[in-house]
Amino acid sequence: MKNALHKQKAQVIRVPKEYAGEYVAWSSWHSRKIVAHSKDPSEAYENARRSGAKQPVLMFIRDPNMVYLY
Amino acid sequence: MGAEFIGGTRVVAQPVLPIIVWGPDGSKGVGVRAALVDTGADYCTCPSRLTKPVGYRLRSGTPVEFHGAAATGKAWKHSVDISIMTHDYRGTFHRLSDVPFHVVQKRNPFPVLLGREGFLDQFVIHIDFENKLFTLELP
Numbered sequence: 001m002k003n004a005l006h007k008q009k010a011q012v013i014r015v016p017k018e019y020a021g022e023y024v025a026w027s028s029w030h031s032r033k034i035v036a037h038s039k040d041p042s043e044a045y046e047n048a049r050r051s052g053a054k055q056p057v058l059m060f061i062r063d064p065n066m067v068y069l070y
Numbered sequence: 071m072g073a074e075f076i077g078g079t080r081v082v083a084q085p086v087l088p089i090i091v092w093g094p095d096g097s098k099g100v101g102v103r104a105a106l107v108d109t110g111a112d113y114c115t116c117p118s119r120l121t122k123p124v125g126y127r128l129r130s131g132t133p134v135e136f137h138g139a140a141a142t143g144k145a146w147k148h149s150v151d152i153s154i155m156t157h158d159y160r161g162t163f164h165r166l167s168d169v170p171f172h173v174v175q176k177r178n179p180f181p182v183l184l185g186r187e188g189f190l191d192q193f194v195i196h197i198d199f200e201n202k203l204f205t206l207e208l209p
Contacts, residue, residue, distance in 0.1 A: 023120075023179055029088070029101060029159035039179050042119040045100060049123075055090075057101035058120070060181040 017064045024061055027053035085197050085204040087184065088155040090162075091116070093124030096151065100124050102182050107204070109195070111138075111185030114152075115145070115172045120182065126150075128173055136172055145172040152189070154206075164208065166192060 015024055015034065025036040025048035036047035041058055048056035086104035093099060100123060115136070118128045131146030149168040156163045169188040184190060196205040 021179065026103070029103075029155065040119050041100075041117060041179060042122045045120075045123040055099060055101055057103050059103035060179055062181065 015061050015064050019061045020064050022061055023058050025053070025056045025058050027051065027056060029057055031057075083199060083202040087206070088157070088159060089182070089184075090153040090155065091121065091124065091182070092151040092153065093121075094126060098124040099153070101155075105182040105184050107190070107195075107197075108183040108185055109190065109197075111183050113147075113170055113172045113185045113187050114150070114183060114189050115174060115185065116182040117179060118146075118173045118175045119179075121148070121150075121171075121173055126173065128175060131173060134172060136174055143174065143176070145174045147171065148173055163206075 019034075019037050022037050022039050023041040023044040024034045025044040026033065027035050027048060035051045035053060036044045036056070038044040038047065041060075044058055045056050048058075084104075085107040087107060089102050089105045090099040091102060100120060102120075115138075118126075122128070126148055128146050131148040134145050134147050136143045136145035148171050150171040151165065151167050152169050153162045153165045155161070166189065192208075194205075194207045194209050196203070198204070
């Protein structure tokens with residue numbers, strides 16, 4: 001995907017299969033380590049904050065076998 | 071376009087955007103790595119449990135009837151500021167103010183949906199599934 005003048009290689013996000021149907025949280029945009037997960041995005045956010053993340057980044061994992069390209 | 075397999079993994083190209091949903095006072099935001107662009111949706115929609123940590127009180131919004139493609143229900147309309155991140159996540163591509171958001175109190179989690187009013191109608195959008203290319207341009 002590109003937006004306006006930005007072009008980028010497709011991003012591949014892989015998550016463990018047990019997180020299907022849950023929100024996962026990373027501590028920042030550039031972090032690869034998942035710090036929290038929950039079906040409740042509020043809980044995933046707060047747990048990520050408690051683990052030290054200043055601005056957690058969330059993603060809903062509908063199907064962990066699916067790789068999202070963007 | 072059907073799913074492809076790369077190294078045994080099913081790959082489906084979806085138009086998604088990395089965004090930050092800002093709280094009402096602008097001091098706290100929640101990053102959403104993959105908000106789903108939904109060209110069939112009239113409004114942006116998200117679960118209430120996503121906006122709660124950044125300060126939105128669900129019932130302080132305007133109550134509306136929510137009509138989705140597969141479900142209907144009650145939602146509360148809030149005005150939300152959104153930043154769209156650049157693809158290297160190092161900055162903001164664009165910031166939109168007062169986007170009408172339907173916040174839904176639903177038990178089952180679902181992704182943030184980016185709909186037409188106040189969001190998609192601000193851009194020129196091309197979706198090329200064949201070449202897996204999603205283009206978002208400012209008019």
